[in-house]
Amino acid sequence: MEQPATAPLRVDKLQPKEPRGLVVVITGNGKGKTTSAMGMVLRACGHGLRSCIVQFMKGDLYSGEWDGVKRLGDLVELHATGKGFCGLRGNPYTREEHRANAQAAIALAREKLLSGAFNLIVLDEINNAVKHRLVDLEQVLALLDERPERVHLVLTGRNAPAEVVERADTVSEVNEIKHAYRQQIEPQPGIDY
Amino acid sequence: MEQPATAPLRVDKLQPKEPRGLVVVITGNGKGKTTSAMGMVLRACGHGLRSCIVQFMKGDLYSGEWDGVKRLGDLVELHATGKGFCGLRGNPYTREEHRANAQAAIALAREKLLSGAFNLIVLDEINNAVKHRLVDLEQVLALLDERPERVHLVLTGRNAPAEVVERADTVSEVNEIKHAYRQQIEPQPGIDY
Numbered sequence: 135m136e137q138p139a140t141a142p143l144r145v146d147k148l149q150p151k152e153p154r155g156l157v158v159v160i161t162g163n164g165k166g167k168t169t170s171a172m173g174m175v176l177r178a179c180g181h182g183l184r185s186c187i188v189q190f191m192k193g194d195l196y197s198g199e200w201d202g203v204k205r206l207g208d209l210v211e212l213h214a215t216g217k218g219f220c221g222l223r224g225n226p227y228t229r230e231e232h233r234a235n236a237q238a239a240i241a242l243a244r245e246k247l248l249s250g251a252f253n254l255i256v257l258d259e260i261n262n263a264v265k266h267r268l269v270d271l272e273q274v275l276a277l278l279d280e281r282p283e284r285v286h287l288v289l290t291g292r293n294a295p296a297e298v299v300e301r302a303d304t305v306s307e308v309n310e311i312k313h314a315y316r317q318q319i320e321p322q323p324g325i326d327y
Numbered sequence: 328m329e330q331p332a333t334a335p336l337r338v339d340k341l342q343p344k345e346p347r348g349l350v351v352v353i354t355g356n357g358k359g360k361t362t363s364a365m366g367m368v369l370r371a372c373g374h375g376l377r378s379c380i381v382q383f384m385k386g387d388l389y390s391g392e393w394d395g396v397k398r399l400g401d402l403v404e405l406h407a408t409g410k411g412f413c414g415l416r417g418n419p420y421t422r423e424e425h426r427a428n429a430q431a432a433i434a435l436a437r438e439k440l441l442s443g444a445f446n447l448i449v450l451d452e453i454n455n456a457v458k459h460r461l462v463d464l465e466q467v468l469a470l471l472d473e474r475p476e477r478v479h480l481v482l483t484g485r486n487a488p489a490e491v492v493e494r495a496d497t498v499s500e501v502n503e504i505k506h507a508y509r510q511q512i513e514p515q516p517g518i519d520y
Contacts, residue, residue, distance in 0.1 A: 143387060153516075177518075178391060179391070181517050195341070198373030205372055299505070306501050311499065322343055
């Protein structure tokens, strides 16, 4: 059907007949997993939805999203609960300290998930926390089982466990084709952290 | 949150010795390309950096980021310049109308890139616009050549041209492992739009 060149732009707004929470997994070795979760938080804000981000293994290295989400106001809570990447050279904390942190974080995540106060829960780097046995796979599967059906749950980090992928609705694998740091370019604020 | 009494948490903040703008490409067929770009915008805001988003091929279907970025205040501009996905069934606009829109968008992008007013420019779905010949590859390469060295440029969309990948610093390919829509689940606000 041909339209006149002057056809005015009509903006549609989707509205699902059956609103439901989705389980989304963002895994892989490339840049853009936490970043993608932050984008979902920003998008959710546009719909007036409330988000809670629990960051595992992060907390010892400043990242722009910590202050970025403050600009989104009271629709977003962010908890950077970790002490950095367990096992990464130079990290001064013991495995037991990392595990204690991660265990407190999973309890916090469960509390927020069941609170009724949030539409979207992000468990950032949870896949890594499982891989390093700071959190047990069974604990993550229990959260998936307990998830209220209208709440979205986003899980990020490399090496997503097969059991989590199996239960998710949407799973993306972010693969590194190139990364600036391999060309000895330092991490840059706004892009890398 | 309870912290183990032993080693206190020290928070480091990176500061590159050589600040420089990066060219980042987010391509692939999975969920999380535009989303990832939005996450970079949010992160950049945390550093007080200014971003401009030019969305190609989008504009006829509401997406939460349109209102989400408004909450970030005057650090972000978003221009949804398009009339939807050219060639997608049901889209009522002619190819000429799509191309005219995309040509206005690339001129706008160039103006913003060279304005000195922004630290981060997002060209959302530009790869798709090139694939559909709404924008010429040479126009994109010209923008890469003209990019001021401190300005970050993020290009999203499937089918990133090899010439763009070649010139980028960081390239991620987001692959679909699963997507809710394949299980007949409708797009959900906050996650899918």
